[in-house]
Amino acid sequence: MNIATAMERNEIMSHTTEAITDEGYVSDDVQAIAEYRSVSVLAVLAAVLGVASASAIVTSSLLLIPLLGIIISLFALWRIAHSDGQQVGRTLALVGLALSLAFGSGVYVRGMMLSRLLGAEAQDWALQWCDLVLDDQLITALELTVAPNSRRPFNDALESFYSTDEAAKKRLDEFENDDVIKALRDAPEGSKVVAGDVMAVASYDMGSYVVVQKFELVPPRGEGNPIRFRLQARRVRLGGIGGNAWYLMERTMGWD
Structure with missing residues (x-):
């Protein structure tokens, strides 16, 4: 091997090393790593909870889902x-927040409307029950304190x-x-019963509601x-014929 050939090889290796260690080549990888951004797990979870919040429309017992979705999104x-x-x-988190707020608000509004409707329905029924007692129709009034599926026929x-x-x-x-x-x-004769505020409305399984x-x-x-x-009156679903019926669960003196 002559000296010229050795010098050529050294020059080739030198150029190769410079090419490998070229600043632009290395910086592309470094820049790619530096610019890498991970998707927030919390944002994904927020979006999932936002979609799942729709289940709260079916039953208010699942209202915790949109509430949790709002917290996770924020x-x-x-x-x-x-x-x-x-x-x-950020977009995922915002979508989750919007869905949770929408479904959560829907459940709240639906609950408020249902409470008003049940309160009005229970009030009318309770006033009729009070009229029975005022008219001394005690047997009928007593039977209306029994659940519909257990009371005797009104005959x-x-x-x-x-x-x-x-x-x-x-x-x-x-x-x-x-x-x-x-x-x-x-x-005294001429007395009348006046309805006051609804104190509580509670829901139970099988479409049953209680109004105080x-x-x-x-x-x-x-x-x-x-x-x-x-x-305290309760509305229950009637089996077979369908529909709903009220009965009086409790009666208490005073408002406290």
Whole structure:
């Protein structure tokens, strides 16, 4: 090997090394790594919860899903904003936030409307029940404190049953001596029952709802003070024939 050939080889190796270590070639990889940004896991979770929030429309017991979606979305947006550009997913988080807010608000509005409707329905039914007691139709009023699937038919045999069956006679006697019943029966002629505020509306399984409401027995002017009491009525679904029916669960003197 002559000296010229060796020098040529060294020159080739030198150029090769320079090509490998060329600043532009290395900086492309470094720049790609530096510009890499990961998708925020929280943003993805926020979007998933936003979509899942639709299930809360079916039952309000799942209202926790949109609430959790709102919290996760806001936290994801905060993390992305403070990641120095290392995380992406702001659009996902915003979509999740919008869906959670939309479905959550829908459930809230639906609940408010349902509460108003149930309150009005329960109020009308309870006032009719109070009228039965005021008119001394105690057997009918007592039967309306029994769940629809357990009460006896409203026919001519009902009064006979309460006059002959010992257990029924005892129930009727206890009913007559109840504080609310006595207050209604002893009210002066011309007294009327006025509905007050709805205290609570609660939902149960199988489309059952309970409404607690204030009422006031108002005597004619100059014949005593108003008497306050509470009634708790429950609406249940009727099997077979369909529809709904109310019955009185509890009655309590006072509003406290």
